[in-house]
Amino acid sequence: MKRRRTPVCAAFLVGTVISLSGMPAAVAQSGDAAAGREKAQACSVCHGQLGISTAPDAPNLAAQPSIYLAAQLRAYRSGDRKHEVMSVLSKMLSDADIDNVAAWFSSLQIEVKPVP
Numbered sequence: 001m002k003r004r005r006t007p008v009c010a011a012f013l014v015g016t017v018i019s020l021s022g023m024p025a026a027v028a029q030s031g032d033a034a035a036g037r038e039k040a041q042a043c044s045v046c047h048g049q050l051g052i053s054t055a056p057d058a059p060n061l062a063a064q065p066s067i068y069l070a071a072q073l074r075a076y077r078s079g080d081r082k083h084e085v086m087s088v089l090s091k092m093l094s095d096a097d098i099d100n101v102a103a104w105f106s107s108l109q110i111e112v113k114p115v116p
Contacts, residue, residue: 031066031096036104039097042089051105066099066106073098 040047046055051062061069075081076090077098093101 031070031099031101031103033100033103033107036097036100036102039093040101040104043101046085047105051108052110060110061105062108063110064105066102069102069105070098073101 043061044054046053046058047061048054051060051064053060072081073086073090073093074095076083076086077093079087090098
């Protein structure tokens with residue numbers, strides 16, 4: 001029996017292209033961070049006021065790339081990505097809201113230091 005090899009990198013790239021298709025980078029990065037900060041108040045329950053998670057199963061959002069954040073919110077909204085809370089909350093967001101929230105969280109800066 002001959003073993004079939006699938007290049008992992010190619011599979012990853014194909015998945016990435018598909019998940020980001022139809023969303024130009026300029027759109028995802030064009031949000032208004034100030035408006036996003038206001039809209040992100042609902043996010044703070046799990047993700048923290050400044051994007052550092054307060055819930056053990058919620059990711060930190062501070063300093064994440066806006067294109068990534070916008071893509072994930074759109075995936076929750078469309079149903080391509082599922083989460084009990086995020087699926088409901090994301091349905092209330094317009095495209096502009098998503099871009100603004102992504103701009104807010106991506107505008108936050110974090111500092112990483114090694115543990116001595």
